Structures are given as structure tokens and as C-alpha cells.
Amino acid sequence: xxxxxxxxxxxxxxxxxxxxxxxxxxxxxxxxxxxxxxxxxxxxxxxxxxxxxxxxxxxxxxxxxxxxxxxxxxxxxxxxxxxxxxxxxxxxxxxxxxxxxxxxxxxxxxxxxxxxxxxxxxxxxxxxxxxxxxxxxxxxxxxxxxxxxxxxxxxxxxxxxxxxxxxxxxxxxxxxxxxxxxxxxxxxxxxxxxxxxxxxxxxxxxxxxxxxxxxxxxxxxxxxxxxxxxxxxxxxxxxxxxxxxxxxxxxxxxxxxxxxxxxxxxxxxxxxxxxxxxxxxxxxxxxxxxxxxxxxxxxxxxxxxxxxxxxxxxxxxxxxxxxxxxxxxxxxxxxxxxxxxxxxxxxxxxxxxxxxxxxxxxxxxxxxxxxxxxxxxxxxxxxxxxxxxxxx
Amino acid sequence: xxxxxxxxxxxxxxxxxxxxxxxxxxxxxxxxxxxxxxxxxxxxxxxxxxxxxxxxxxxxxxxxxxxxxxxxxxxxxxxxxxxxxxxxxxxxxxxxxxxxxxxxxxxxxxxxxxxxxxxxxxxxxxxxxxxxxxxxxxxxxxxxxxxxxxxxxxxxxxxxxxxxxxxxxxxxxxxxxxxxxxxxxxxxxxxxxxxxxxxxxxxxxxxxxxxxxxxxxxxxxxxxxxxxxxxxxxxxxxxxxxxxxxxxxxxxxxxxxxxxxxxxxxxxxxxxxxxxxxxxxxxxxxxxxxxxxxxxxxxxxxxxxxxxxxxxxxxxxxxxxxxxxxxxxxxxxxxxxxxxxxxxxxxxxxxxxxxxxxxxxxxx
Ligand code: SF4
Ligand code: SF4
Ligand code: SF4
Numbered sequence: 199x200x201x202x203x204x205x206x207x208x209x210x211x212x213x214x215x216x217x218x219x220x221x222x223x224x225x226x227x228x229x230x231x232x233x234x235x236x237x238x239x240x241x242x243x244x245x246x247x248x249x250x251x252x253x254x255x256x257x258x259x260x261x262x263x264x265x266x267x268x269x270x271x272x273x274x275x276x277x278x279x280x281x282x283x284x285x286x287x288x289x290x291x292x293x294x295x296x297x298x299x300x301x302x303x304x305x306x307x308x309x310x311x312x313x314x315x316x317x318x319x320x321x322x323x324x325x326x327x328x329x330x331x332x333x334x335x336x337x338x339x340x341x342x343x344x345x346x347x348x349x350x351x352x353x354x355x356x357x358x359x360x361x362x363x364x365x366x367x368x369x370x371x372x373x374x375x376x377x378x379x380x381x382x383x384x385x386x387x388x389x390x391x392x393x394x395x396x397x398x399x400x401x402x403x404x405x406x407x408x409x410x411x412x413x414x415x416x417x418x419x420x421x422x423x424x425x426x427x428x429x430x431x432x433x434x435x436x437x438x439x440x441x442x443x444x445x446x447x448x449x450x451x452x453x454x455x456x457x458x459x460x461x462x463x464x465x466x467x468x469x470x471x472x473x474x475x476x477x478x479x480x481x482x483x484x485x486x487x488x489x490x491x492x493x494x495x496x497x498x499x500x501x502x503x504x505x506x507x508x509x510x511x512x513x514x515x516x517x518x519x520x521x522x523x524x525x526x527x528x529x530x531x532x533x534x535x536x537x538x539x540x541x542x543x544x545x546x547x548x549x550x551x552x553x554x555x556x557x558x559x560x561x562x563x564x565x566x567x568x569x570x571x572x573x574x575x576x577x578x579x580x581x582x583x584x585x586x587x588x589x590x
Numbered sequence: 591x592x593x594x595x596x597x598x599x600x601x602x603x604x605x606x607x608x609x610x611x612x613x614x615x616x617x618x619x620x621x622x623x624x625x626x627x628x629x630x631x632x633x634x635x636x637x638x639x640x641x642x643x644x645x646x647x648x649x650x651x652x653x654x655x656x657x658x659x660x661x662x663x664x665x666x667x668x669x670x671x672x673x674x675x676x677x678x679x680x681x682x683x684x685x686x687x688x689x690x691x692x693x694x695x696x697x698x699x700x701x702x703x704x705x706x707x708x709x710x711x712x713x714x715x716x717x718x719x720x721x722x723x724x725x726x727x728x729x730x731x732x733x734x735x736x737x738x739x740x741x742x743x744x745x746x747x748x749x750x751x752x753x754x755x756x757x758x759x760x761x762x763x764x765x766x767x768x769x770x771x772x773x774x775x776x777x778x779x780x781x782x783x784x785x786x787x788x789x790x791x792x793x794x795x796x797x798x799x800x801x802x803x804x805x806x807x808x809x810x811x812x813x814x815x816x817x818x819x820x821x822x823x824x825x826x827x828x829x830x831x832x833x834x835x836x837x838x839x840x841x842x843x844x845x846x847x848x849x850x851x852x853x854x855x856x857x858x859x860x861x862x863x864x865x866x867x868x869x870x871x872x873x874x875x876x877x878x879x880x881x882x883x884x885x886x887x888x889x890x891x892x893x894x895x896x897x898x899x900x901x902x903x904x905x906x907x908x909x910x911x912x913x914x915x916x917x918x919x920x921x922x923x924x925x926x927x928x929x930x931x932x933x934x935x936x937x938x939x940x941x942x943x944x945x946x947x948x949x950x951x952x953x954x
Binding site: 276321329330380390391 | 673674675676707709710711712713714715716731732733734735736737739740741743745747748749750751752753754755756757758838840841842846847849850852853854856857860861864865868869871872874875878879
């Protein structure tokens with residue numbers, strides 16, 4: 199993203215990072231004002247044919263998938279006994295928390311009447327809707343992530359007792375986190391089960407929920423590696439010896455795991471293709487696009503992760519993680535936007551407006567700013583001196 | 591509306607709509623809802639439609655919608671294909687059919703599905719399939735997520751994207767307020783050609799069958815809407831293939847709720863089984879760690895013990911060795927002492943002269 203010096207916290211304000219972030223934030227605020235005073239039509243290119251744009255396709259679909267690092271890492275460490283990666287939990291939980299938080303913020307832009315967001319749980323329990331399940335799980339999981347993250351904040355603030363309390367909930371919260379994540383990650387895919395006539399058959403499958411869940415694990419693993427590599431450059435001085443020591447084995451371990459899950463994902467994708475007998479679509483232009491996704495962003499990263507893990511080539515694993523993350527982005531955009539409404543004539547298809555893109559970039563920037571603010575203050579990459587023993 | 595209790599009970603399970611008592615979710619089961627008995631519908635016979643747009647005008651009037659830029663009398667709008675919009679709950683399109691001299695006109699509006707996709711998709715239950723047959727929308731609860739629009743297979747619902755504060759989903763209401771007053775839907779009343787017939791759905795199906803039977807040369811032998819997506823309250827007859835009129839024939843007969851019911855039924859499984867599995871995983875990890883810990887401890891203890899034993903043994907050996915040496919040394923010392931004493935005594939006995947000498951010498 200940027201080199202060392204750009205992200206390094208300094209109190210001279212005119213760093214390149216701050217200038218770019220500043221411009222984005224100002225643009226974001228302007229578009230926000232237009233959006234909430236003039237309505238959706240003034241900033242988006244949404245239409246009656248295309249009710250969902252990139253605020254759903256990217257901010258929600260991609261956002262939730264890429265924030266999966268939290269549950270993947272915490273369950274690996276606390277439930278599956280990979281304590282040796284303990285120091286990776288906090289950064290992953292923090293990213294997860296910020297990711298989900300801004301998913302919810304972004305949702306406020308997209309909803310027609312955002313102040314009614316709690317209505318599904320107050321006014322009408324629309325339990326027949328998968329969106330209800332998504333909403334409920336995201337709301338609960340955001341709370342779980344907040345609690346999981348709270349020990350770091352409480353240590354920073356010096357509330358020892360409360361911190362102990364929050365800390366003791368770790369295992370329960372982790373189990374909750376996995377259950378909720380399984381549900382809403384898969385339900386995001388299941389949302390599209392309702393529209394078999396609109397989503398291209400190569401992407402539509404009764405296995406959509408499974409695809410989304412399994413690929414969220416890939417997203418989680420790859421994001422932890424990818425983000426670790428970026429943080430390594432930017433916040434090296436904030437990292438404890440333990441973190442730095444555990445970092446390389448973690449990259450290796452998660453890379454190996456990602457190779458395995460990608461292989462599984464590829465297999466079930468092929469099974470789905472065979473089950474629906476969709477082979478003949480592969481020769482169409484959508485078919486080529488599908489193959490591009492499957493070969494370039496599933497098979498290739500699978501292979502590269504495997505090679506990297508075998509040769510203990512950390513650099514290769516880090517680069518592959520970026521490829522895998524891009525693959526998740528591509529997949530979510532394909533399902534929600536690119537292969538969606540494929541039957542419509544080109545004039546009716548959706549292309550995001552410039553202002554929609556600004557809001558999306560604005561959200562990502564806010565996540566980076568918050569992340570930077572927190573890791574330069576709270577014990578994320580190191581352990582607070584008062585709480586050093588790992589007591590799990 | 592006369593409903594028997596048995597009938598009423600079979601409705602329980604309709605996709606989260608209907609009466610307060612029948613608000614149980616349908617989507618969780620695979621029971622097929624065949625529509626309220628005696629519910630109403632409209633039959634649109636496209637062979638009679640002349641594309642005059644009077645229905646559009648009537649709809650605009652009864653729903654108090656904004657006047658369009660081009661007047662309803664202006665038939666030039668038929669040049670382009672249109673869809674429903676927030677300000678037009680119904681539109682008429684013209685289709686040129688190859689090998690047919692006359693164009694075909696199709697009126698588009700909400701089909702008022704028997705098991706509406708929009709209703710099963712809505713997470714706040716803003717849509718309700720009423721007993722009249724109308725799928726009605728409640729703007730007072732709608733959050734504006736627009737999932738209903740994603741889900742509707744007929745691409746009907748529209749949204750007030752221009753409205754900053756009070757946007758609503760907009761679509762044909764089947765003129766439910768008018769029906770309840772005993773009036774005909776605006777469009778049906780306005781149609782000069784009786785291309786639209788309002789009535790009980792089951793009667794409409796009968797009428798449609800009769801028309802097909804009477805004029806097989808005039809009609810395609812299919813009532814569109816009888817079973818599409820589980821059936822709709824709005825039914826269509828046509829002389830041209832439905833696909834050539836932009837009507838999808840690949841939708842299948844599966845009602846919308848069954849598309850997602852499988853995914854929904856997994857929820858209790860995940861909630862029930864995942865924690866058990868995860869707790870098991872955790873327990874196993876803990877146990878493995880505990881065993882490892884114990885084994886480690888035991889090993890350490892053993893090593894310590896062994897080391898102790900060894901040390902003791904060594905010590906004992908050392909001690910006994912030391913003892914023996916001491917004894918030997920003592921004995922030796924004893925011997926030497928005795929020897930020395932003996933020598934001393936001997937010396938003392940023999941050399942009285944020596945000593946005298948010495949004394950002597952000393953005296954000198
Ligand atoms: S046609 Fe669409 S909007 Fe109308 S009832 Fe059916 S699903 Fe709902
Ligand atoms: S836009 Fe309104 S009516 Fe449509 S699904 Fe969302 S909350 Fe329900
Ligand atoms: S039934 Fe009423 S709302 Fe629907 S198209 Fe006819 S006039 Fe318009």
C-alpha cells in the first residue's frame with residue numbers, strides 16, 4: 199500500500215498518508231451530505247432493475263468475507279489448539295471488529311430508511327428471509343467482536359477488573375463467534391438462492407451457502423497473512439518480540455491451511471458444476487470469465503500456497519495471500535453484481551457511479567485510519583506489561 | 591369472505607403473510623400453499639388488448655400518481671420497451687411477432703403471486719398476501735433494503751430513489767382499497783376491450799380454459815401464471831409464445847419460499863451442532879494439552895527422581911568410600927601413632943646414655 203515511512207505515526211501532519219487520507223475523507227463527507235439530503239438517486243446509479251450496487255456488493259459482501267480473519271484466527275488458537283499463533287489473535291480480532299463496524303456504517307448509506315435498521319427485530323420478525331438471519335447474526339457478531347476486542351481497550355484504559363471479566367469470556371465468545379460467522383457468512387450466499395432467474399447458472403448453485411462459508415475461511419486465512427505483511431512494514435516498532443517470532447511460523451501455517459481449504463473449495467465448485475450439469479456454459483463469454491475466476495483465483499493461489507508452504511517461501515506465501523484476497527473480492531462481485539442480471543440488455547446493467555466509489559473508498563480509508571489509531575495506542579501487536587502471561 | 595376452519599388451518603404455513611394467526615413461517619417447511627380459496631385475480635387476454643393505454647391512465651388516477659410528461663393518449667411511448675416505475679404501477683408494451691401481422695400488447699404489473707418472493711424475502715414483513723389475493727405493502731415498516739426487488743422474479747417492485755427521507759417500494763396494489771369497497775380495479779374498469787377480467791382466480795382459470803378450448807387457433811395452450819413460481823393471481827392468455835412477449839418461461843413452478851427454505855432449515859442444525867463440536871474440539875485440545883502437561887510433569891519428576899537417586903547413590907558411594915578411606919587413614923594413623931610411640935619408647939629406653947651425653951654436652 200505505502201512504504202514504511204508513510205504509515206509510521208508521526209506528529210507532523212503533512213505525511214503523504216495523511217494528505218491522501220484527508221482528501222478522501224473530505225470527499226467522503228461531501229458525498230455523505232448529498233446522499234442523506236438528496237436521496238439515493240443523487241449519488242448512486244441504482245435502478246429498479248439493479249436494486250443493489252457496490253455498497254452491497256463490495257461494502258457488505260466483500261467486507262464481511264474479508265473480516266473473517268477474526269473468527270478464523272481466534273478459533274484456530276483457542277479451540278483448535280494452535281496456541282503458538284496466540285499473538286496473531288488481537289490484530290485479527292481488531293480487523294474483524296473494524297470490518298464489521300464499517301459494514302454496518304456502509305449499510306446506513308444503502309438503506310432507504312437507515313434509522314429503521316432495528317425494525318426487523320422490533321416490528322416484524324421476517325424469519326422467512328435470509329436477510330433477517332444475516333442481520334441478526336451480524337448484529338450479534340459485532341457485539342461478540344466488540345467484547346473480544348475489549349480486553350485490549352480496557353488494558354489501555356487501565357480497568358483491570360472489567361478486563362479480567364471480559365478476558366474470562368474468551369472461550370465462550372470464540373464459540374459464539376464461530377457459530378454466528380458460519381451462519382451469516384453462508385447466508386450471504388444464500389441470499390441469492392432467491393433469485394435463480396437473475397444470477398448466471400455458473401454462479402447460481404444450491405451450494406451457494408457452502409461456497410460462501412468455505413471461501414470465508416480462505417478469506418480469513420489470507421487476510422491475516424496479507425494484513426500481517428502490511429502491518430509488518432508499517433508498525434514494526436510496535437511489535438513485540440513474541441509477535442515477531444510467531445509471525446513467520448504463522449504465515450507458513452496459515453499458508454498451508456489456505457492451500458488445503460482452497461483445494462477443498464475448488465473440489466466443491468467442480469462438484470456443483472457437475473451436479474447442475476453446467477459444463478456447456480463454460481464455452482460462453484461468462485464461462486471464460488468463470489474459468490478466469492476459478493483457475494486464476496482459486497487453483498493458482500492453491501498451488502502457490504502449497505509451493506510456498508513446502509519451500510518455506512514466506513515471500514511467495516505473502517504474495518499469494520494478496521492473490522487469494524483478490525479472488526474473494528472477484529467472487530463476491532461476480533455473484534452480487536457481474537453475473538447478476540446477466541439476462542438484461544447492456545443498457546440496463548449496473549455500473550457504479552463515481553460517488554458510490556467515493557463512499558466505498560471512504561469506508562476503507564476510515565478502517566485504515568481507525569486501525570492505525572488503535573494499534574499505535576493499544577496493546578495489539580504486543581502484550582500489555584501488566585498482563586503478560588498467556589493464560590490460555 | 592367465507593372460510594372454513596379446516597381451510598384456514600391449511601393456510602398456516604403461508605410465507606409469513608396473511609392473518610395474524612397464520613403468521614407462522616412457511617419457508618421452513620416444504621408445504622405448498624395453493625392460495626386463499628376464493629381469492630381474486632385478473633385474467634389478461636392479450637389477444638384482445640389493443641394497446642390503448644387507458645388502463646395506465648386509470649391506474650395513474652386511482653393511485654394518485656404524478657402525471658407523466660407524455661400524455662397517456664400519446665402512443666409513441668409504445669416504441670420503446672418500458673418497465674414498472676415508482677410513478678407507473680402498470681405499463682403496456684408492444685411486441686412485434688415474426689410471422690404475425692398484428693403486434694401483441696402486454697400489460698405489466700405485479701402478478702400478486704400466491705407465494706410471493708417479495709414477501710418471503712422481506713426481513714421486516716412489509717409484504718402480506720391478503721385474503722383478497724392482493725399482495726399489499728406496508729410502508730410504515732419498510733427499511734428500504736430492496737431485497738424484495740432482488741427476489742421478485744417478475745422484476746416488478748420499484749423504489750423511490752429520489753426520496754431522501756420517506757422512500758417507499760412501489761408496485762400495483764391490485765387496487766385492494768377499491769376491491770374492499772366492492773369496486774373493480776381501476777385498470778380493469780377502464781379497459782374498453784374487456785382484455786382484463788376481474789374475478790375469483792379459480793373462475794378465471796375456468797374461463798381461460800374455455801376460451802382456449804373454443805378457439806384453439808387463437809391461443810397458445812397455456813395459462814401463464816397458473817403454476818409459474820407456484821402460481822400467480824394475475825393470469826395471461828396469449829396467441830404468441832410467451833417468451834416472445836418478454837415473459838420468462840424458465841422460472842419453473844417452484845414457489846419462491848422453497849428456494850430458500852433449505853438454507854433456512856440449516857440454521858437450527860448449525861446452532862445446535864456447531865457449539866457441541868467446537869466445545870468438543872476445545873475439550874480435546876485442553877485434554878491433549880493437559881495430558882502433554884502431565885506427561886511433561888511426570889517426565890520431569892521421573893528425571894528428578896532418577897537424578898536424585900543417582901546423586902544419593904553417588905553420595906552414599908562417596909560417603910562409604912570416604913568412610914573407608916577415613917578408616918584406613920585412621921588405622922594408618924593409629925599404626926603410625928603406635929609405631930611412633932613404640933619408637934619413642936624404644937628410644938627412651940635405649941639411650942639413657944645418649945641423653946646423658948647430651949646433657950653432658952650441654953654442660954660443657
Ligand atoms: S410479482 Fe413480484 S412483487 Fe408482485 S407479488 Fe410476485 S414477487 Fe411480489
Ligand atoms: S425494501 Fe422494504 S419491503 Fe422490500 S424487503 Fe426491504 S424492508 Fe422489505
Ligand atoms: S390493479 Fe390497480 S394498481 Fe394494479 S395496475 Fe390495475 S389500476 Fe393499477
